[in-house]
Amino acid sequence: MDLGGLVPALAGAAAVVWGDLAGAPGWYLVADLAGGAPACAGVWLCRRRPVPAALAVIALSVPAASASVAAGIAALIAALYRRPPVAIAVGAAGVAATLARFALRPPGLAPYPVWALVGALVGAAVTGWGMLARTRRQLVLSLAERARRAEADQRLRAEEARRAERIGIAREMHDVLAHRLSLLALHAGALEFNADATPGEIAEAAGVIRLSARLALEELRTVVSVLRDPAPPPDTGPPPGGGADLGVLVEESRRAGMRVELRDHGTRLSEIPDTVGRAAYRVVQEGLTNARKHAPGRPVTVLVSGTRGAELTVEVRTPPHSGPAALAETGAGAGLTGLAERAWLAGGRLECGKTPDGGFRLAARLPWPR
Numbered sequence: 001m002d003l004g005g006l007v008p009a010l011a012g013a014a015a016v017v018w019g020d021l022a023g024a025p026g027w028y029l030v031a032d033l034a035g036g037a038p039a040c041a042g043v044w045l046c047r048r049r050p051v052p053a054a055l056a057v058i059a060l061s062v063p064a065a066s067a068s069v070a071a072g073i074a075a076l077i078a079a080l081y082r083r084p085p086v087a088i089a090v091g092a093a094g095v096a097a098t099l100a101r102f103a104l105r106p107p108g109l110a111p112y113p114v115w116a117l118v119g120a121l122v123g124a125a126v127t128g129w130g131m132l133a134r135t136r137r138q139l140v141l142s143l144a145e146r147a148r149r150a151e152a153d154q155r156l157r158a159e160e161a162r163r164a165e166r167i168g169i170a171r172e173m174h175d176v177l178a179h180r181l182s183l184l185a186l187h188a189g190a191l192e193f194n195a196d197a198t199p200g201e202i203a204e205a206a207g208v209i210r211l212s213a214r215l216a217l218e219e220l221r222t223v224v225s226v227l228r229d230p231a232p233p234p235d236t237g238p239p240p241g242g243g244a245d246l247g248v249l250v251e252e253s254r255r256a257g258m259r260v261e262l263r264d265h266g267t268r269l270s271e272i273p274d275t276v277g278r279a280a281y282r283v284v285q286e287g288l289t290n291a292r293k294h295a296p297g298r299p300v301t302v303l304v305s306g307t308r309g310a311e312l313t314v315e316v317r318t319p320p321h322s323g324p325a326a327l328a329e330t331g332a333g334a335g336l337t338g339l340a341e342r343a344w345l346a347g348g349r350l351e352c353g354k355t356p357d358g359g360f361r362l363a364a365r366l367p368w369p370r
Contacts, residue, residue, distance in 0.1 A: 008073065009040045009069050012066070012070065013032070013037070013069065016065045016066035017032050017033060017036060017066055031063045031064045031065075032064050032067075035061070035063060035064025035066060035067045036066030038060060039060045039061065039064065039067030039071065042054075042057040042060070043057065043073050043077075046074050046077040047077065050074075050078040050080075050081045050082055051082060054071075054078040054090050055090065057071050058075065058090070058093050058094050058097045061098070062100050062101050063104065065101060068098070071094055071098075072094065074094075075090050075093075075094040075126050075130070076126050076127075076130045078090040079091065079126070079134060080130045080134050081134070084131055087127055087134075091127030094127075095119060095123035098119035098123060099116050102116060102119060170338075180215055180216035182289045182292045183208070183292075184209055184212050186257065186292055188209060191206075208255060246262060246264065246281065246302065249281070249288070253288050257297075258288070258291065259297075259299040259300065260299075260300045260302060261299065261302065262304075263304070263305075264302075264305075265304065267305060269304075275345070276312060276348075276369075278346075279343055279346040279348070279366055280304070280366060282338075282342055283314045283342075283343075283350070283362065283363075283364045284304075284316060286336070286338075286339055287318075288300060288302075290318075291316070294321065295319070295320075297321075298319050298321050299318075299319065300317070300318050301315075301316070301317045302314075302316050303315040303317070308370055309368065311348070312367075312368040313364070315361065315363040316361070316362045316363075317355070317359060317361050318359050318361075319357070319359045320357060320358030320359045336350070336352055336362075339362075346366050346367070348364055348365050348366035349364070349365055350363070350364050
């Protein structure tokens with residue numbers, strides 16, 4: 001804008017001085033020579049100090065007609081870079097200077113009112129053009145900033161979605177595989193330490209190991225398919241290993257040698273909304289897995305109770321255990337964290353900790369919509 005404004009200012013000043021030389025040289029020529037050069041220099045400074053430089057150039061345009069083009073350009077620059085009230089004030093000063101110059105140096109060819117009207121219209125047009133260009137530029141900058149923020153927000157949402165997906169997949173892998181692998185470890189340990197087992201007992205244990213390994217592979221394949229195809233979320237299907245039937249889950253643990261008592265009070269998870277039923281199923285599954293790890297051989301009690309329209313309570317209790325636990329060090333502590341997230345997502349809460357008698361209690365309180 002500096003060079004683009006300076007060139008027409010110089011051209012206008014040169015045209016006025018040429019006209020003065022072609023006519024009768026007088027004080028007009030002196031005023032145009034003395035005012036045109038500093039007015040053009042003022043245009044060069046308008047980008048740095050728009051208002052003071054514009055007012056100085058406008059003041060020079062009163063005696064020097066050679067500064068009139070520079071004054072119009074200075075008013076335009078002020079309108080481009082300053083707020084509308086300031087731009088209007090500078091434009092009004094430019095119109096007043098034009099009227100004063102026409103009164104001091106009548107241009108001829110038409111009455112003064114006509115030239116005054118033309119000067120006012122030109123000044124208003126220049127100021128309006130600058131204000132419109134400034135508004136458009138601010139709009140473009142605002143849209144660019146909004147686009148940048150929208151892109152940043154989109155990236156943030158995508159990162160959060162990926163993080164949530166990774167957490168969900170990790171939780172699902174833990175909940176699905178920890179149960180199966182603990183069963184495998186339990187049966188393998190029984191075969192290792194039971195040297196007097198009959199061929200029938202060995203065949204039965206080997207069959208359970210084979211079945212558990214096959215189910216673990218199928219469940220792992222399901223989770224891996226989620227990793228390959230991000231379309232279905234990892235937590236949409238029914239819990240593996242018997243759907244939402246706690247009886248099947250408990251029976252698997254009993255076949256592995258655990259003593260499990262199920263008190264469901266007639267409550268069926270299949271009658272409960274999927275999210276709540278799935279969370280309850282995982283609580284029991286994790287509780288049985290932890291009991292195999294930390295309290296092997298001890299009886300486990302599973303309690304399920306609740307009222308439709310109130311809440312569902314799922315609880316797994318294990319008595320105190322002081323002996324060594326072969327699988328106690330195999331966990332990373334992620335199971336309870338995942339269960340707490342599941343309960344929170346279902347609108348409930350998870351409670352866990354030692355009981356007064358030294359045992360362990362894992363319970364979830366989940367909403368049961370009417």
